[in-house]
Amino acid sequence: MKDLTTENITENVHAINSQCQNPRTRYIFERLVSHLHDFARETRLSTDEWMTGLDFLTDVGTISTDLRREMILLSDTLGLSALVDSIDHPRTGKSTEGTVLGPFHTHDAKEVENGYAIHKDPDGTPLLVLCTVKDTEGNPLGGVQIDVWEGDSHGNYDVQYPERDGPDGRGILFSEQDGTFWFKAVKPVSYPIPMDGPVFNMLQMLGRHPNRPGHVHFLLRKDSFDPLITALYPRGDPYESSDPVFGVKESLIVDLSEVTDPxxxxxxxxxxxxxxxxxxxxxxxxxxxxxxxxxxxxxAIKKMGRSMEDFQGLPILDVD
Amino acid sequence: MKDLTTENITENVHAINSQCQNPRTRYIFERLVSHLHDFARETRLSTDEWMTGLDFLTDVGTISTDLRREMILLSDTLGLSALVDSIDHPRTGKSTEGTVLGPFHTHDAKEVENGYAIHKDPDGTPLLVLCTVKDTEGNPLGGVQIDVWEGDSHGNYDVQYPERDGPDGRGILFSEQDGTFWFKAVKPVSYPIPMDGPVFNMLQMLGRHPNRPGHVHFLLRKDSFDPLITALYPRGDPYESSDPVFGVKESLIVDLSEVTDPxxxxxxxxxxxxxxxxxxxxxxxxxxxxxxxxxxxxxAIKKMGRSMEDFQGLPILDVD
Known part of the structure; x- marks a missing residue:
């Protein structure tokens, strides 16, 4: 633990962290430290760049509140959120794909009846959302809890209004016994990610635009089923193929129609x-x-040339 | 940019980031995103673990102020700070080794004369610090600016006292024409890193102790010379070989003596x-x-199997 050099410091940090009792935490820190150090060595990170990075992360933390999740937004714009979702919620061909939770989910939405109009927004184009939930065998699933949230016709979520006095554009529904659920929303519009924070500044620096294609968020939960965090994107949005948070998937793009039957x-x-x-x-x-x-x-572990054991459903390295 | 999977998302993030005009920023983000994604893939990071990580980073940002640099402390305890210092300030055998800046350097220290007593601390054991500064040819260097800072006899830096009304335990000196500088300090004592923040909690989780061996910090600057950020550690401290911020180097451990000549x-x-x-x-x-x-x-770039160009003194990838 003395005379640390650019080459031997990583092994030394691993040695001191190996005192950790939890094998999963130990494995996560081993990989974290290896990648962090390799990143610095491969870029030859300068002290100024390092300080810029630390100040940036500090700013992302400082601007955050329970209703403004800038650190999630950072993870979203670096593709990490979409990646973690796809790792944690692997899908078969039959099941609905997940996507990013995004920074605008809150925990104060109210339970409402099917048919509820989630928005107060008087300027929105009305949209009826009518869905079913089934298992992979095609059986309808009743009693599924569905948390829905959506920005308004101006492209803002309720939490972006300083005068917010409660949830708007949100609701928690339950599917009927035949697997159906429905609610009234507004036609989604594209909107920029928050433009007054460090993550927007990062996108600017990278030459990237901040506009997300319009969508409606869904979080579906039922005992014995994997939670599904997803969103639906009406087809034809100009930002459909350049989403700054990497949320769009072909299977989640929908063609809107109209209610024609009286x-x-x-x-x-x-x-x-x-x-x-x-x-x-x-x-x-x-x-x-x-x-x-x-x-x-x-x-994945095999690809690294290592072998794994299972620890509470998550991998740890096989140290034998 | 649609149908992103755990495998192809990294290339897609690189593609969108390649719009960045600055080749150095582009290279840094290419490496950052690759390592971040590999970290998630290799650990099979779960949504809960991801959220724990984001909340942790947010907390590190939230507790930070101009006088409390928790993000630096995080970087220190992961060995990143020591690594970046050694990359940015390579040393030859002849020159003094650098070490971590640490989270307690401030920008409000006053310029003082040689001989100044940097502490008000009435409980400290007096210590005379008497040094020289030379170039690698052995020529004395006058007019070097030396920023010094040190905790007090209770193991606290001035910024850790809520009632702090100005710098204490700090000073900015200049070497004389013969290269000497000197000041009155207190004998350094070991002390824990701040125990009321998320970084301390992380160390606890990892089974690591928080105690740094006692030391005095020095930051030496002179035109035409590379800045030297370093510290000196009196020999024999119980935490000498397990410093939580990886700051100790054999060449920076000193044997204290006594002023015996009247x-x-x-x-x-x-x-x-x-x-x-x-x-x-x-x-x-x-x-x-x-x-x-x-x-x-x-x-380092060759070791990655790639070749580099120089961009303002820092590497970028040779894309030809």
Missing amino acids: EMAKKYDVKEGTSLLTYDFVLVSTRETLKLRKEKAEE | EMAKKYDVKEGTSLLTYDFVLVSTRETLKLRKEKAEE
Whole structure:
């Protein structure tokens, strides 16, 4: 632990961290320190650049509040959030793909009935969202909790208004026994990520635009099923193929239609001609998720030329 | 930019970031994103672990102020600071080694005369610090600016006292024409890194102790010479070989002696028997530093199997 050089310091940090009792934490720090050090060695990071980076991370922390999650936004814009979602929630061909949670999910949305209008927004173009939830065998799933949230017609989420006095553009629904759920929303519009923070400044420096294609967020949860964090993107948005947070997937792009049937308009209490978003969500079981996750973990660890053990469902290195 | 998977997302993030005009920034982000993504893939980072990490970084930012640099402390405890110092300030055998700046350097220290007592601390054991500064040819260097800072006899820096009303335990000196400088300090004691923040909690989780061996910090600057950020550690500290911030180097450990000569005691205005710390600092020229830095950068980039170009003294990838 003395006479540390650019070459031997990594092994020394590993040695001191190996005192950690939790093997999963030990493994995470071993990889974290190796990559952090290799990053510095490969870039020959200068003291000025290092300080710029630390100041930037400090600023991201300082501007954060419970309602402004700038660190999530940073992770989103570096592609880390999309990656972690795809690692933690592996999908089969049959099940709905996940995407980034984003920085605008809150924990204060209210439970509401199907048919609820989630927005107060008087300027939005009305949109009826009518969906089903099934398992991978095609059986309808009732009692699924569905947390939905969406920006308004001006491209702002409720948390972006300083005068916010409670949730708006949000709601927590439950699917009926036939697997259906529905609510009234507004037609999503594209919007920039918050432009008054360090992450926007980073995008500017990188020559990237800040505009996300319009979408509606969904978080579906039911016991024995893997939680599904996802979003639906109406087709044709100009930012569809350059999303700054890497959230768009082809399978999550939807073609909007209209409510043309008068019976249907009556049933869902909307005007004829109202825009309509329909989607069939498919949840994958917890059991299948654990199996898929383990298979993919084994592949990844093997690719590193190492072998793994399982620790509470997550990999640790096999040290034998 | 659609249908991103755990495998192709990294290339897609590189593609969008390649719009950046500055080749050095482009290179840094290419390496940053590659390592960040490999870290997630190799650990199979879970959503819960990812959120724990983001919340931790947010907390490190939130607790930070101009006088409390928790993000530097995080970098210190992961060995990154020591590594960046050794990359940015390569040393030859002749020149004094650098070490971590640490989180307690401030920008409000006052310029003082040689002989100044930097502490008000009435409880400290008096220490005379008497040093020289030379170039690698052995020529004395006058007019070197030397920023010194040190904790007090209770193991606290001035910035750790809530009632702080100005700098204490700090001073900015200048070497005389014969290369000497001297000041009155207190015998350094070991002390824990701040125990009320997220970085301390991280060390606890890792089973690591928080105690730094006692030391005095020095930051030496002179035109045409590479700045030297270093510290001196009196030999025999119980934490000498397990410094939580990886700052100790054998060449920076010093044997304290005592002022025994009555003439010397009179000259430096200290009592006979006062503890004495002496050291001969050797600065390396800017020119030699640039040369060494470039050689080591070329080696490192070659090790990655790539080739480099020079951009304002720092490496970028040769894309031809």
